[in-house]
Amino acid sequence: MARLELANVSKSYGAFDAIQNVSLAIEDGEFAVFVGPSGCGKSTLLRLIAGLDPISDGAIRIGADDVTRRPAGTRSVAMVFQSYALYPHMTVFDNIAFPLQMEKRAKADIRQQVERAANTVQLTTRLKDRPAKLSGGQRQRVAIARAIVRKPDIFLMDEPLSNLDAALRIEMRSELTQLHKTLGATMVYVTHDQLEAMTMADRIVVLNGGKVEQVGTPMDLYHYPANRFVGGFIGSPPMNMLAARVLGNGAFDVAGVGQVVMPRLGRKLAEGVAVTLGIRPEHLGSDVAEGGFTARIMPHNVERLGAQTMVHARIDDQNFTCVLSGDRPLTQGEAITVGCKADRIHVFDESGLTVAKA
Amino acid sequence: MAFEQKPKEVSFQQNWSAYAFLAPALVILFMSLLLPAAATLVMSFTDVSFLHPTNWVGFDNYIKLLADEKFGQAVANTIHYTLGVTFPTMALGMLAAVALNRKVPGRIAFRTIFYLPVLTSLIAAAVVWAYLYEPYAGPLNNALAGLGLTPRPWLQDPSLALNSLIVMAIWRDFGTAMIIYLAGLQDIPNDVYEAARLDGAPPHKIFFRITVPMLSSVTFYLLIILIVQTFQVFGAIYVMTQGGPLGSTETVVYQMYQTAFAHTEFGYGAAMSTVLFLTILAFSLIGTRIMKRKDG
Numbered sequence: 001m002a003r004l005e006l007a008n009v010s011k012s013y014g015a016f017d018a019i020q021n022v023s024l025a026i027e028d029g030e031f032a033v034f035v036g037p038s039g040c041g042k043s044t045l046l047r048l049i050a051g052l053d054p055i056s057d058g059a060i061r062i063g064a065d066d067v068t069r070r071p072a073g074t075r076s077v078a079m080v081f082q083s084y085a086l087y088p089h090m091t092v093f094d095n096i097a098f099p100l101q102m103e104k105r106a107k108a109d110i111r112q113q114v115e116r117a118a119n120t121v122q123l124t125t126r127l128k129d130r131p132a133k134l135s136g137g138q139r140q141r142v143a144i145a146r147a148i149v150r151k152p153d154i155f156l157m158d159e160p161l162s163n164l165d166a167a168l169r170i171e172m173r174s175e176l177t178q179l180h181k182t183l184g185a186t187m188v189y190v191t192h193d194q195l196e197a198m199t200m201a202d203r204i205v206v207l208n209g210g211k212v213e214q215v216g217t218p219m220d221l222y223h224y225p226a227n228r229f230v231g232g233f234i235g236s237p238p239m240n241m242l243a244a245r246v247l248g249n250g251a252f253d254v255a256g257v258g259q260v261v262m263p264r265l266g267r268k269l270a271e272g273v274a275v276t277l278g279i280r281p282e283h284l285g286s287d288v289a290e291g292g293f294t295a296r297i298m299p300h301n302v303e304r305l306g307a308q309t310m311v312h313a314r315i316d317d318q319n320f321t322c323v324l325s326g327d328r329p330l331t332q333g334e335a336i337t338v339g340c341k342a343d344r345i346h347v348f349d350e351s352g353l354t355v356a357k358a
Numbered sequence: 359m360a361f362e363q364k365p366k367e368v369s370f371q372q373n374w375s376a377y378a379f380l381a382p383a384l385v386i387l388f389m390s391l392l393l394p395a396a397a398t399l400v401m402s403f404t405d406v407s408f409l410h411p412t413n414w415v416g417f418d419n420y421i422k423l424l425a426d427e428k429f430g431q432a433v434a435n436t437i438h439y440t441l442g443v444t445f446p447t448m449a450l451g452m453l454a455a456v457a458l459n460r461k462v463p464g465r466i467a468f469r470t471i472f473y474l475p476v477l478t479s480l481i482a483a484a485v486v487w488a489y490l491y492e493p494y495a496g497p498l499n500n501a502l503a504g505l506g507l508t509p510r511p512w513l514q515d516p517s518l519a520l521n522s523l524i525v526m527a528i529w530r531d532f533g534t535a536m537i538i539y540l541a542g543l544q545d546i547p548n549d550v551y552e553a554a555r556l557d558g559a560p561p562h563k564i565f566f567r568i569t570v571p572m573l574s575s576v577t578f579y580l581l582i583i584l585i586v587q588t589f590q591v592f593g594a595i596y597v598m599t600q601g602g603p604l605g606s607t608e609t610v611v612y613q614m615y616q617t618a619f620a621h622t623e624f625g626y627g628a629a630m631s632t633v634l635f636l637t638i639l640a641f642s643l644i645g646t647r648i649m650k651r652k653d654g
Contacts, residue, residue, distance in 0.1 A: 052552050073558035085549035089571040098567075099557035146557070 001186050002063035002076075002153035003028045004049065009058035011041075011048055011210075018044045020210045021058070026188060026203075031180050033189045035197040036207035037233070042190045045207070046156050049188065051075050062153050073102075078147035079156040082163065084139045086131040092118070092142050093127040099150045117145040120179070137168045144176075148183070155187040161196065173199060194234055198222070206230050228352040231278045237310070237321045239278045239346070246273045252347075256316030257295045262342050266356035269349065278346035281310075284322040288339035296337050297322070302330045311336070395635070401628035408622045419629035429630065431605055432613040435520060439609060440588040442524035443531065448580055450528065451535020456569065458536070459543045469540070473533035480530075484597035487526045488513065491598075513599055516606035523594055523607055531587075535580055542576035543569070575649065582645035586638050610634050 004026040011019040019041045026032040034042040047053045049060060051072035059068045067075045078099075086095050094101075096117055100110045118124045121141035131139055140160060147155055160176075161169045177200050180187055191197055197204050198218045206213040206221065206229070214226040218234075225231035231239045244252040248271045250263040260277065269275065279293060288294050297313035297320060309328040313320045322338050330336060347355040402419055406412045423429050454472055458465045475483065490498050491512035499509035512522040546569065554564045570577075592611040595601060601608035601616065608616075610630060618627030 050556060052555065072552070072555040073560075077556070079553070079556050081549045081553060083547060083549045085547070085553035087550060087554075087568060087572075089574070098554070098559070102558040102560075102563065146553075150557070 001028050001184060003061075004154055004186060004188065005061040006045075006049070007059045007061070009045070009048060009060065010056045011044055011053065012056045018210050019048065019055075022210075022212055023058075024205060024212060024215055026186060029184050029186055031177075031187045031189065031200060031202045032205060033191060033197040033201035033203075034205045034207055035191055035194055035233075036213075038192060040207040041210040042192075042207050043158055044210075046079075046158050046188060046190050049154070050077055050079050050156050052079075076153040077156055078150045078152040078154075079158065080140075080143045080147050080160045082159040084131070084143045084163075086139055086142055086146075088131050091128055091130055092123060092134070095131065095142050096127075096145045096149050099146065113149050114145075117149040120148060120182070121145045136164050137172060140164065140172060144179070148179075153186065155183075155185050157187065157189045159191055160189075162191070162193070169196075176200065195236060198234070204234075206233060208233075224354070224356075225278075225346065226354055228276055228278065228348040228354075231346055231348065231354070235280055237281050237323065239280050240284075240315075240320050241318065242277045242279070242315060242320075243318075244275050244277045246271055246275060252277060254293075256318075257293070260293050260342075260345070262345055262347060264343070264358040265347065266358050269347075269355065274350055275355070276348040276352075278348060279340055279344065281321040282308075282323040283340045283344040284324070284338045285340065286324060286328075286336060286338055288337055292340055292342040293345055294337060294339035295320075296335055298335050299330060299332050302328075302332055304328070304330075311338075398628045398631050398635075401625055402632045404625045404628075406624045406628075412625075415625065419626050420633075422626065423629055423633065428605065428608075429610075429613065432608050432610050435605075435607065436589060436591070436609040436611075438520060439524060439527075439591055440585055442521065443527040443588045444581065444584040446524075447528050447531045447535050447584060448577065450532040451580070452539050452570075452573065452577075454532065454536040455539030455543055456565065459540060469536070472536050475530045476533040476537075478530075480593045481597055483526070483530060484594045487529075487594075488598050491522055514603055516604045519599055519603060519607045523591075523598065526594060526598075527588065527591070531584065535584070538576055538580055539573060542573045546572050578645065578649060582641060585641050589634065589638055589641075 006022055006024050009019060009022045010017065022045060034045060036042050044053070048055050051067070051070060051074075055068060059066055061067065062075060062077070087098065090098065093114055096114045097110050100113055105113070114127070115124065118127055121144050123138065123141050123145060126134060126138060131142065134142065140163075143160070157176075161172050164172060173196060176189075180200075189196075189200060201218055203215060203217055204221055205215050208229050214221060214230045216224070221230055221234045225234060225239075228241070232241065242254050242257065244254040244260070246269045247253050247259065250261055250265060252260045252262060252275065254260050254277060277293070295315060297311070297315065299311045299313050301312040303310040303312075304327055306327055308326065309324045309330060311322040311324060311328075311330060313322075324338075343357065349355050403414060403416060404412050405415050405419075454468075458469050458472075462468075490496055493499060493509065493511040493514060496512075498512065502509050510518060513519050550568060550572070551564060554568050559567065590611050591609050592615065595607050595609060595612045596615075599607040601612050611634065614627050614630040614634070617623050617630060
């Protein structure tokens with residue numbers, strides 16, 4: 001296991017900059033998740049770490065070694081592909097054994113290692129089968145076993161669960177987390193699913209347009225998003241964004257709502273400046289606190305889920321969602337008042353950066 | 359009830375329209391292929407000829423074939439030709455396909471150039487190759503002489519003639535093999551190659567352990583069609599050697615043609631034709647069976 005460090009890594013395809021000056025360090029034994037929307041460069045970054053594509057600029061270090069110019073097979077990284085990328089003409093045993101055969105290990109050693117890896121992913125009874133005979137989940141386990149058997153410094157996983165059905169995905173999510181704990185391995189995991197990122201990661205790297213938007217623990221990103229993009233991307237349903245204008249003395253004029261007072265901001269905003277206020281749907285309640293945010297909304301859709309009630313409305317022609325705790329017998333077209341405390345409100349300045357609270 | 363019957367009516371009508379569309383092709387197939395094939399089979403049990411009245415001879419033609427040394431020689435020549443053409447054609451086709459499947463400059467031009475011989479007329483190609491092999495002023499012997507090597511009578515020496523025809527056939531056929539292998543290569547996902555690279559496989563191991571096995575269905579298909587095709591070689595031999603020198607390039611189909619049309623022994627020629635047909639049918643059936651098992 002080893003530490004992974006990216007220093008000013010860039011990747012361009014002609015005039016298109018897929019990765020722009022990314023610097024980050026993933027600690028030994030850490031489970032890091034790259035998350036972001038489609039086309040943000042997360043898979044490209046993974047491929048650069050793997051050595052499948054050459055980088056345009058910067059350096060990649062694994063442990064003390066600079067692996068920037070090393071070919072893919074010599075970096076001590078193993079990768080689990082979204083498509084599994086199993087060798088269809090080989091048995092499960094041969095698929096798992098392939099990397100060891102390439103290292104010219106002794107047959108007895110290969111058998112022992114393969115059986116151990118197959119045991120870890122509960123595949124010992126399927127070693128003689130071809131991949132075509134396995135289910136999606138079993139194929140994914142073969143791909144993981146093929147990675148484990150190499151004992152790499154870094155495990156790379158490119159959306160490994162996205163081809164599985166919902167129930168299997170939840171099961172595999174927990175198995176992968178357990179596997180990470182068992183192996184104590186450094187893992188870099190790519191997903192577009194922020195739920196996967198939140199539940200599995202030690203630290204999340206949020207990417208957008210080839211740049212790192214924020215790196216932090218799941219709760220750091222949830223409670224302290226660095227900017228409007230991260231605020232909107234992390235959390236489900238997404239954060240409500242309301243256009244507002246600074247009035248001075250910590251007050252804002254929120255379009256379609258009225259005045260909101262936020263007394264404790266870390267920096268002073270000039271009067272008249274346009275900002276965005278972000279409020280998470282689950283932070284809104286019908287027990288309205290004084291001095292915070294209050295809005296009268298007209299639900300156009302109410303989803304009663306039992307443990308919570310999801311209310312969809314519009315404020316200033318923007319979607320506005322509230323997740324109220326418990327089952328609320330609300331009906332659409334029946335106006336309600338919702339609100340939250342001032343310290344639950346996120347303020348993003350004109351450039352989208354978070355204005356920290358004092 | 360009416361609701362249940364409706365789909366049946368539709369499928370009945372659909373079946374009839376399908377048969378109607380198939381009918382012209384089936385009629386042509388019957389007239390041009392099945393009828394002559396049946397006639398050949400019947401003819402093989404007779405001594406039909408222009409020279410005497412036709413008699414039913416039972417299996418005499420087949421018994422005569424078993425003892426016919428000339429036919430044995432033709433079978434040996436055909437096997438030599440088939441093996442000589444099939445395997446090098448497949449090997450060269452695969453190498454060319456693997457090379458031209460990469461993003462190398464001019465790959466489209468090379469693909470076109472390699473495929474051009476397939477598109478040329480066999481007779482035109484045979485005439486050109488006959489000129490290339492010409493013993494006194496042919497370009498090949500001129501080139502050999504230029505290099506200080508001994509010119510050879512390529513098509514006139516019994517030990518060289520069949521191999522000279524094999525070289526021409528490889529030149530003509532490997533474009534087909536290349537195109538079919540290229541199509542097979544497109545079916546191999548890039549992820550699999552990338553996984554192999556990450557697993558530490560060097561390029562030659564990737565070729566032998568990933569590419570070649572994953573092309574096995576294509577290889578098998580090519581093997582069958584090339585065997586079937588080369589077993590029936592005729593045109594090149596007819597134009598370039600007429601089975602000579604000393605019968606060294608006389609293959610089954612050429613001998614069949616000679617027997618039937620030069621010696622007017624139609625019954626005996628039909629027996630040869632039937633044996634050839636059954637041999638090719640056997641290869642096709644075995645091939646289909648193995649392909650089905652592989653796919654399963």
